[in-house]
Amino acid sequence: MLRSKPTLGLITILLGIFLGLGSCEKDDICVDGDTPLLVVGFFDQGDAEQETAKDVTTLRVRELNSTGFPPSVSDRVTTDSIAIPLPNSATTVTYLLISNSADTDGNETGNIDTLDMSYTLSQRFVSRACGFVAVYEDLTVSLRNDSSNWIQDLVVVDSTVNSNNSIQLKVLH
Template sequence: MRKRNLSLLLIALLTIGYFSCERDDICPGSTPTTPRIIIKFLDANDEESTKIVSNLVVIGVDESFNLPNPINVGNEHILPEYNLPVNVDNPTRIDSVFLPLRTDLDKTQYILISQAGINDNGTAEDASDDYISGNYDTITLDYSREEVFVSRACGYKTIFKNVILSLEDSDPDMWIQSRKTLTDNQSVEDETASHFALSH
């Protein structure tokens, strides 16, 4: 009898716990979280028109990453959504990128490789020495961070203020020719519109 009462009590507690969760204890997938910066690509000859970048590879740079030259195909800093296509004969073509900004620092750096391909280093049978060919350009994003409370279930998100995008122009063969801001106060608070443009 005592075991039965304990079982009933346990079932009652579990039932109460299950139904006492409020609706806002679950963060809906549609809730805006920390936004990514949106950069679109424009035609350097007509900055009112977008211009496609073919086979773009994006690599995040951090303090632990010393840029090898060239970069191996399997480098862990390559953003998965901007990696080499499986079929290099069928290139990816994009007119904008969505890039995450670091929430632990006031700076994020990326290497953008246009017309990227795989160079087998003369050893087609050995993939370990394959590297990414293409035109490498580096962009740096400096900003200040602000944490904003979203909800009890979702916690906080980071928004980015006073964002500055600069180009590392030491490369004589840059494919990116210029940059411009597309937002008045240069902030990244949502993903509803492009924040910067790069012309090529």
């Protein structure tokens, strides 16, 4: 039986296919590259263990000196938790949390409490596709006292904001 020798052209084609497939990379799709939000949980201040979630009625959240609302929070919602963005272009932010929010002739009539937040900013490399995401560390939050605070106390549960999976700030009311 006669066998023919593979031709140089066929070897070149097979070698090209082999090398081409070997150099393929996975698609650069980013699935874990979102900068985390500050997760705020609202709890019953009468619970000694601070574990009983308590809804805030018609909650509105607004950054001080801004007319907009964080896109991550529904406006005038009744809820026991929210997730709000921390700016990655600054190390402080002030949010207004408004309980029983309503609009009367263009004026806010709810009970407005002001939270001042400060943090240090760092970056964490996620992947080549995602690049870097912000990490907020050393979070401190203070409540401005007024004559009718609906917020009774604040507890920073985790001073590092690096995921959206757990509550970092408890608001007792």
